[in-house]
Amino acid sequence: MSSASFPAPIIASQRDAYLILRALEHEFALPIRFAQSAFRLEALTRIPLAPRHLIGLANLRGRIVPVACLARRLEPSAPARGSGSMAIVIDLGVETFALAVDAIGDVVHADEKDVFAQPAQLGLKYSAILTGVLQRDNSLFPILDAAKIFEFRRKPDAA
């Protein structure tokens, strides 16, 4: 399983660095403090009865991590990303999971003033999993809420 650490940001502090990710032709920014490493997905073990966006369990150097698919998190009907896709290992402190994405982009740095913190006001389609919007030159990147991507509403009857 290939793995790469992200270069430490040079200018800004970690808190203000973002990793640009792509899924379903959308670009998102992920605060880099959550991202541990990236790897290419190999074999995935299906998790029966789990929510659709949890596409399986992967063996990450002896550690079993659940893998969420960003595309499926956005659109449940999207085809699941499987082996060969890139995934980011996200460390939430208590839990670690991997997020399968369509592509990984650059690391960008931003000041606090570049972040618009009320995505809900914009009525965005995916605002439930966003914490804000990053303004960068001429582009806007919705900022992902790492914890909410993985979370799912528990079905009253799992069976």
Place this chain on the structure above:
Amino acid sequence: MDEILKDFLTETGEQLESIGAQLVRFEQDPSDARIIGNIFRLVHAIKGTCGFLQLPRLEKVAHAAETLIGRLRDGAPPSGEIVTLVLGAVDRIKQIMTALSRGEGEPEGDDSALIASIESTAEGHTSAALAETVNTTPWDSGFAPGPTPPERRLDTVRVSVNTLERMMSLVSELVLTRNQLADVARGIDGEILQAPLQRLSSVTADLQNGVLAARMQPIERLFANFHRLVRDLTTDLGKKAELILRGGGTELDRQLIEVIRDPLTHMIRNAIDHGIETPDERRALGKPETGWVRITARHLAGHVTIEVADDGRGLDVASIRDRALTLGLGTRDALARLPESEVCRFVFAPGFTTARRVTNISGRGVGLDIVRANIEEIGGSISLTSRAGHGARILLRIPLTLAIVPALIIDSGLDRFALAQHAVEEIIEIDARDDKRIAELQGVQVLRLGEDIVPAGELRKMTQGVPGPATERQEVRLALRIRTGARSFAILVDDIADVQEIVLKPLPSQLDDLSLFSGSTILGDGSVVLVLDPSGLSAALGMPKADGARVNPQLEARSPPARTKLVLFRDGDGAVKALPLAIVSRIQNVCAREIQMADGAAMTRINNVLVPLLRVGRTRLDSAPDRPLALLLLQERQEVIGLAVDEIVDIVDEELKLEIGGATEGVLGVAIIRGETTEVLDAFHYIDAASRSRRARGRLPRRKKVLVVDGSEFLREMMGRMLHEAGHSADGAATSAEALAALALSPGYEALLIDLELAGRGEGELARQIGLASPNQKQALIGLTDHADAAAQARARAAGLIGVVGRFDRAALASALASVGSGRALEGVAA
């Protein structure tokens, strides 16, 4: 020692150690507020805990010191006098703690001089004279006559369980990588790779053992609370009983210690409430007024056994019969005919209690059935024996660790799952397309097994799996009969792909809701599989959760013990014969070609272990290679043998009445089973025959008494297991001193296996001492080492050892032991 006290000492000891360096800095710069804060917090914490633990002396010193340091913290100028007093107080605290950690309790001593100086200084009355007493005579305040006892060095580090788990995963990964590497190396011809690979293997194995051993804790932790429990119970009940605890040093996985806490508590309650009589009754019976409850823990062949025994009245068989009748567990006649030992087993039935009155101690109906369920859940077993008037004995047998469990790897469509082997009671081959035993009853799928009916679910449907590619395999399906507590059910699966030891890892908390799975694991090939949870499966089949409080006693009553489960099979002559199922550990189907003939004996490989086979009647082993045969695997102690028969006919639950005693060897007698005259075989005859023939061919060596001298308890245990498996009896000693003591106490050891790394000071010296310790007996000394090369061999021989074998090199060990007493020199062991 009290558990809380122990924790307190460990924790505070670490802090005191770490504060040592800060104290030096404090001496240099007594105005550093941060250091003062640290010392203050520590002393404050000690003071608080002391009150709780009833350590008045320590509390007083800590209190005085706290006041003084408090003043420093509030900004009082740190004079040399104050610094001296603070250091003196911390030293005194350390002294007292050292004594406590030796288990001596709070030492006697007078701290009034020290406390008075501290107090007067704290109040601002500088008293050079008093400070002087501290300065010049810091130690001799009545506590330590003579020289200062050496401070016990902290040789432990606390590590979080997560860290251990992580190490465990990394080790598993290492094993995997090693296997992959070994695969690659096989393709490359060259010795260059072999040696380092071998080394990697042994280091990996050692590492795995080491990490496992780190999870172990002595059962003492649990024992500590039991004295209090017994004291309270006896006081409440007006009884007198002494608690005897043995084998507190026995180690098992810390997770298991928590699991058995409640069952053990429960059994002690039972023993005192139901077992031990009142002092008056005991006097009348001629027993000593004070009874005893004895808990003995020990390691035995890879398991831990815990025995809870008492010298009370034993089980009241008559009340148990009555109660069993009330619960409908059998007819009056059947119950009356049951032997006492069978009747006693009813106490494990759900909802069973014979307590005449419901006390607040026990007898609330949640009883031994729950205990049994809890123990079985972790792959253990429980048994009970009782003698009227003499007491009862409950024996728990539990695995050493939950971290590694043997598991079946199950194919279900495209998915693959793991299921702990101990949960599976029976594996039944079924024909998925048309099997009369699978039926639908009010929308519920059920499986008929003899006269038993159990709910059955298709695993593929339960997990919403998709069928795999259509192969012939799909047509042959298996039903796995699973038992959780008193409930039994079956799941239908495609196939069993493998049996592997798995390291169970918890699921991420987001998947907690998936009750079907209890965790996940990484298999030998690196793939991840989910581990099925038996109680989750049972819930998915619509059975009530096993909370134990309300279960249907009928479930337990299905097979009244008067009946015996029998396996009916056909031998080579076509006659139907029977064998009690209880003695059959497994039934396995093989093809004739899987049977190998070696040295005139038939054997086959099952889970990589060679199992000798015996024929029943004229069952032919050497016929057409594709002809199926059934093997009944019998296990007696560590020996497994297989009885080869033509086919399994059925498993029946019958009242076994032997009509005619057996005249033929190997036949117990003849019984009428389902209206037919059937020979019932004597399994022990075959087991004996197998070991006789093995012995005759020298395969099974004469049983020898062996002492294993090895510093690591874990390795001792492993060696012991290996020796047991080879038919020997083994004891362990951790040091050469312990070994010498064992030799002196118990003669008869024929061989000593000595860890050469432990012998340290030289094999020769140890050999000489052992010779001295038991001059009348000549033990063979065999060295254990990681590197049994020629040099080690020569060195060992020169020192008087008969040879050296590699640790865990079964073959070398077996041949070394075989040569003991035979006069043969130990040759070829070095290879």
